[in-house]
Amino acid sequence: MESASNHPSQTPRLAAERPKSSASGVGSSVFSLGSVAWFHRLTIEQRVLAGFSLVFVGILIVSAISYHNTSILLTNRELDGRSHDLIQLLNNIDAAMSEAEDAHRRYLVTGEASYLEIYKKVVKQKPTFTTYLSDLIRESPEQQQRVGLLDRMMDRQLSAESKATTQFQEGGFRAVKKMAFEGAGKRELGVIHQVITEMDVHERQAVGRRVVESAAETRNTIVLLGIGALLQLVLLASVYYLIRHDITERRRVAGELQRRGELLEAANKELESFSYSVSHDLRAPLRHIDGYASLLRKSVEHSLNDKAARYLQTISDSAKQMGQLIDDLLVFSRMGRQEMLRTAVNLDQLIKSILSDLRLDLQGRAISWTIAALPEVQGDPAMLRQVFMNLIANAVKFTSTRSIATIEIGVKHPSSTEIVLFVRDNGVGFDMQYAPKLFGVFQRLHRADEFEGTGIGLANVRRIVHRHGGRTWAEGMPDKGATFYVLLPARRRD
Numbered sequence: 001m002e003s004a005s006n007h008p009s010q011t012p013r014l015a016a017e018r019p020k021s022s023a024s025g026v027g028s029s030v031f032s033l034g035s036v037a038w039f040h041r042l043t044i045e046q047r048v049l050a051g052f053s054l055v056f057v058g059i060l061i062v063s064a065i066s067y068h069n070t071s072i073l074l075t076n077r078e079l080d081g082r083s084h085d086l087i088q089l090l091n092n093i094d095a096a097m098s099e100a101e102d103a104h105r106r107y108l109v110t111g112e113a114s115y116l117e118i119y120k121k122v123v124k125q126k127p128t129f130t131t132y133l134s135d136l137i138r139e140s141p142e143q144q145q146r147v148g149l150l151d152r153m154m155d156r157q158l159s160a161e162s163k164a165t166t167q168f169q170e171g172g173f174r175a176v177k178k179m180a181f182e183g184a185g186k187r188e189l190g191v192i193h194q195v196i197t198e199m200d201v202h203e204r205q206a207v208g209r210r211v212v213e214s215a216a217e218t219r220n221t222i223v224l225l226g227i228g229a230l231l232q233l234v235l236l237a238s239v240y241y242l243i244r245h246d247i248t249e250r251r252r253v254a255g256e257l258q259r260r261g262e263l264l265e266a267a268n269k270e271l272e273s274f275s276y277s278v279s280h281d282l283r284a285p286l287r288h289i290d291g292y293a294s295l296l297r298k299s300v301e302h303s304l305n306d307k308a309a310r311y312l313q314t315i316s317d318s319a320k321q322m323g324q325l326i327d328d329l330l331v332f333s334r335m336g337r338q339e340m341l342r343t344a345v346n347l348d349q350l351i352k353s354i355l356s357d358l359r360l361d362l363q364g365r366a367i368s369w370t371i372a373a374l375p376e377v378q379g380d381p382a383m384l385r386q387v388f389m390n391l392i393a394n395a396v397k398f399t400s401t402r403s404i405a406t407i408e409i410g411v412k413h414p415s416s417t418e419i420v421l422f423v424r425d426n427g428v429g430f431d432m433q434y435a436p437k438l439f440g441v442f443q444r445l446h447r448a449d450e451f452e453g454t455g456i457g458l459a460n461v462r463r464i465v466h467r468h469g470g471r472t473w474a475e476g477m478p479d480k481g482a483t484f485y486v487l488l489p490a491r492r493r494d
Contacts, residue, residue: 048246051239055232062228069221076210083203086136090203093129093150094196096122097157101189104161108168108179116165123158130154140206143199150195157185157192290319345381347374347388347421351409354389361396370408375419377488383464390457391423391484398427398482406481418470419490426481430474438474461486 100122107115130151137143164184293316297309304312351371355362377384392407399405405426412420430438439462461484462472469489476482 047242048239051235051242055235055239058228058231058235062224065224066221069217069224072217073214076214080207080210082136083207086133086203087200089129089132089136090196090200093133093154094193096125096129097154097189097192100161101157101185104164104184108164108173108184111168111173119158119161119165126154126158143202146195146199146202150192150199153188153191153195157188160185160188286319290316293319341380341382342378343381344376345379345384346376347384350381350385350388351392354385354392357389358393358396361393365396365400365405366403367396367399367405367407370406370410372410374409374411374421375490377419377490379468379488380464383467387461387464387486388421388423390461391486394457394484395423395425395427398429399425401428402426413490414487417490419488421486421488422483424481424483429476429478429480429482431478432476435474435476439472 100119103115103118106112107119130147133147133150134144137147161184164179167179293312297304297312297316301309351374355369392409395407396405399407408422408424410422410424412422414420439458465472465486465488470487472484472486474482474484
């Protein structure tokens, strides 16, 4: 009946335990997958650093455990030395007390005073024995109790022998006849032998336990050092593999970059050839179109109606516009390949020179200029001139609808290594949602009949500034003006 009642109670318990173990298995697998995913997200430098960190932590752990085990071995060695000293001292005490008892019995039988010398010697040594014993067993309460009993028994034996000596000297052999044959301190000496035997057994057992413990700690240390060395070897091998893999990968990437560089160089040569073709082969047909359109208009000028004359003018204007687009595109292409001259550029003088060149475009315009004191920058004077020529010319162009135009050229110093130059106007502005298009090739936010242009100028500005290690951006609002920013590295002070 008992077995029948026990089975049902065990079955639900086992059934309840299975989902728990499966859940823990799923949790451990998820943790391991998360660890692997985390490791794969690390860069090669982080993996190498993690490997060396594990090696360092492993060395610390092995060193700490080895130090602890070594400390135990040294402590046991010290305790073993004290145990051996204690055992030797106990043997000496046992022998001394037995010898004192034997010599004292001979004195009582023979009356020879020379036998008392051994007794007197033991009496003198007894305090030394006690002090030395107390020092050797100071960390063992159990042995301290035995030493207390041993000290009392030694005192009683020596006291009994002293009384027997006095009786012998006063009453002769008959007064101590029984003690002479049995021994004055026979009972106390028996207790002394027993106590010394117990202390000796206890100390030898302690030595045995420490020997076993020391042997176990030594084995553990050797095993730990072996495992630690194996783990360090595995980790170092892994780090070596990662470094070697990284070097191989870097060589592969370097080779790929070299191959792409060669392809890019070939593409640049093809681009130069294309540029030459554009500059020579395409311009001639455009000039022919424009020239023959003009000749046709002159030859049939009296017979053309207004509509036909407008068609011919559109052909001529389109040819000229196409020629200007080709020229701007060639300038944009050459700007990326042109060698840069690194020198100090005085922006104040640069702006004055640009305004002087724009004086014809400024005639008849009411413009309020605000120009801050501009610093020197490091860069290519011709390229930077083109940057600010484009920005200022755009500000002049897009404020043409204002009765009084306001143009500001200023500077900011966000840090000691960078300067920000800006050109702000109160012109037609632009919608910020189209700001990413501003610096693209052929990107225009206004119709050609509103404001002339080819859409290459700002693209050139961005390319030049990028080559100088800077960046460009713009802010604006429709009909509220615009501000164009140019960030450049500050000139280094030698």
